[in-house]
Amino acid sequence: MQNESLNEHYNLLINFVKLFENLPNFGNKILTNPLDTLQICDDGIKQVQSKIISENLENNPQLSIKNNVHTRIFGLPACPELHRTIFPKNCDLGKFLKICGTVVRTTAVKMLEYQRQLLCTKCKHEFTVVATYEKKFIFDIPRFCPSPEGCNGMNFKKIQSKLQHSDCKDYQELKIQEQINDLNIGTIPSSMWVTLEDELVDSCKPGDHVGITGIVLKRSNNVAIGKRPDIELVLRANYVQIFNEQKSTTNVTDATINEINTFWEKNDPFTARHIILKSICPSIFGMTMVKLAVALILAGGSKFSESHTRTEPHLLMVGDPGTGKSQLLRWIGHVIPRCVLTTGIGSTAAGLTVTAVMEDGHWQLEAGALVLADGGVCCIDEFNSMREHDRASIHEAMEQQTISVAKASMVCKLSTKCSILAAANFKGDFDANQPLENCVAIASPLLSRFDLVLVLRDTVNEEWDLVVSDHILNTPKLVKDTTNYWPIDTLKAYFMIIKNLNPVLNQDANDILRIYYQHQRQKPSRSAARTTVRLLDSLIRLSQAHARFMYREEVTVLDALMAVYLTEINTDSNLLRAECSNPKQQYLEIVRNILGKLELYDILKREEELLSNN
Known part of the structure; x- marks a missing residue:
């Protein structure tokens, strides 16, 4: 991999059916614990890159690791447990699903700061704080210094005064609505927010019929005294597929x-x-x-x-x-x-x-x-x-x-x-x-x-x-x-x-x-x-x-x-x-x-x- 475009994001597409046929236990882990398992996959891609570079470094010294490579899972079987046209409920929290619907609203693409490098002013310990997805990417700053030496410092400052490129990512939200043809007569279609990150942003527009594979998570605003907590189900997208041509429920055999x-x-x-x-x-x-x-x-x-x-x-x-x-x-x-x-x-x-x-x-x-x-x-x-x-x-x-x-x-x-x-x-x-x-x-x-x-x-x-x-x-x-x-x-x-x-x-x-x-x-x-x-x-x-x-x-x-x-x-x-x-x-x-x-x-x-x- 050449040095140019190191900051760009790339995806590695994996067919879930083929993955499940060869590694059924790993496929089950993706369905039961998708957040941790997908992170393991991303880390594994970096390790494979390091191994390839070490083996070919003499012949091509310009090779370098691309850190922004993401595992994208597609091809989930069309079964009711994994493939939904009716949007998920609370019982589906934490599951890895494919949801089909129509895009009715998109937000502007934003730059999201998802992590910060902090320094303890007492013991000079450096640590990273990651924004919490469930709280709409609000940073939970620890009360005490997480240093292994047991420092009880409570004052922290950012290591870099300017916002760093490596601490940010592209971010967009879109609202999808259930397909009217998939509902019973008299049923009002439900809607659901979907979050897109990195190279998935700007992949669809209002009016597109999409199938999105992702993780069902909950999201809420800051809890305040005397205010009812506002909690909603959202889909953290892993893969987006667009079906703009007409798709009939009748199979043309x-x-x-x-x-x-x-x-x-x-x-x-x-x-x-x-x-x-x-x-x-x-x-x-x-x-x-x-x-x-x-x-x-x-x-x-x-x-x-x-x-x-x-x-x-x-x-x-x-x-x-x-x-x-x-x-x-x-x-x-x-x-x-x-x-x-x-x-x-x-x-x-x-x-x-x-x-x-x-x-x-x-x-x-x-x-x-x-x-x-x-x-x-x-x-x-x-x-x-x-x-x-x-x-x-x-x-x-x-x-x-x-x-x-x-x-x-x-x-x-x-x-x-x-x-x-x-x-x-x-x-x-x-x-x-x-x-x-x-x-x-x-x-x-x-x-x-x-x-x-x-x-x-x-x-x-x-x-x-x-x-x-x-x-x-x-x-x-x-x-x-x-x-x-x-x-x-x-x-x-x-x-x-x-x-x-x-x-x-x-x-x-x-x-x-x-x-x-x-x-x-x-x-x-x-x-x-x-x-x-x-x-x-x-x-x-x-x-x-x-x-x-x-x-x-x-x-x-x-x-x-x-x-x-x-x-x-x-x-x-x-x-x-x-x-x-x-x-x-x-x-x-x-x-x-x-x-x-x-x-x-x-x-x-x-x-x-x-x-x-x-």
């Missing part, structure tokens, strides 16, 4: 992948897609196109080549009460592992983005709903109930997928790479002759950031009401039909698998989207808010999402046409509410209608021939 491959090979694409769409919120009858729009938002688009355009699409559902908007949002929370559900009536700009909190005389950033949903989906119900100022605060989060913070002298950017699914009611009665922004009372700049805006109306139809009531009464029987419905665990696994696909547009799909965008721009009655360049970006995202949903890595004519079709029928309530009984025939009508209007007759002819052969 090779058998599941083979089952999905067989499903698509056995069924034609239209039948297979229809079975999956019927499995999305099966308690809602019909609404095939609305369910398809929701599926595309959950699937998401793929990365553009050499482009920084966002890949996560957004959906706004506007409609009458009782059209199933809230039910769809709540169903999404059961399928997507990283989903945050909130309502507009109780959401503010700070609650959605990030807020600055004063605690112990220091400002700290606390993550809001969009930051916590980074990498997943944020569902906002009653979107129209939010104040205009609060809605305007998510402009940057929706398009640039970041939140710029400039609060209390803290200037930073946080990531919000999530899809937004919002539901809102009409402002008064819906008038198809009025611009959409007037009917929903949402400003044009915000409305243009939604890839799809679907209008759902509750029209009176006796035949429709009879079919819907019959479906609701028979839903428990229908869901048990595994031939025509997918169970929710299979849907969870499917949406996890298709996230790895990266579809690319072929030439025909490229031509359809380009001609349709030009056609929309040239319309005399076009909506200026909806026909910007964002429309083209939305069409690309939706067509790629449809290709993902169809389990393909190429965007074909089918994907491009379905993206255009969803954009066109956004205000046609009858088509949005309808149950698709013949998906192939419906697609043939879409092909003739859209390609005929765009005058793409060559693609129309090839697509008709392809459908007739199949």
